[in-house]
């Protein structure tokens with residue numbers, strides 16, 4: 103059951119098998135999956151709700167609470183993987199490409215130590231590549 107270094111491809115296959123075995127392909131439409139994922143994001147948010155800012159690594163959290171967090175994070179991931187699959191998007195490939203675009207949009211020499219959006223520093227030097235494709 104426990105597996106190190108699982109890939110998006112494996113999760114995609116497992117979700118496809120899970121749905122097929124249950125004859126749930128009929129319910130796994132893009133819109134249904136998107137709404138299911140957003141619902142799980144809500145459940146994930148509830149874990150942090152009213153706690154204020156929490157330190158990295160979540161020191162002091164009960165094991166049970168951390169396990170619950172892992173479950174909600176997984177629900178979001180699994181629906182995202184399934185949604186991508188159903189939409190015919192190669193999520194791993196798309197994410198790597200997006201990271202390349204991010205690196206061009208936010209060059210280290212301009213952004214190091216700053217959390218400004220690209221639009222806030224772009225005017226300063228003018229030498230950033232414009233990767234904004236209007237989305």
Ligand SMILES: Nc1ccn([C@H]2C[C@H](O)[C@@H](COP(=O)(O)OP(=O)(O)OP(=O)(O)O)O2)c(=O)n1
Pocket residue numbers: 120126129145176177180181
């Ligand atoms: N039609 C469905 C229903 C569930 N799942 C899978 C994906 C999620 O990982 C998990 C979601 O299950 P639940 O809807 O039961 O949600 P929770 O596990 O969050 O339970 P609850 O909402 O009761 O807290 O099951 C799925 O693929 N397709």
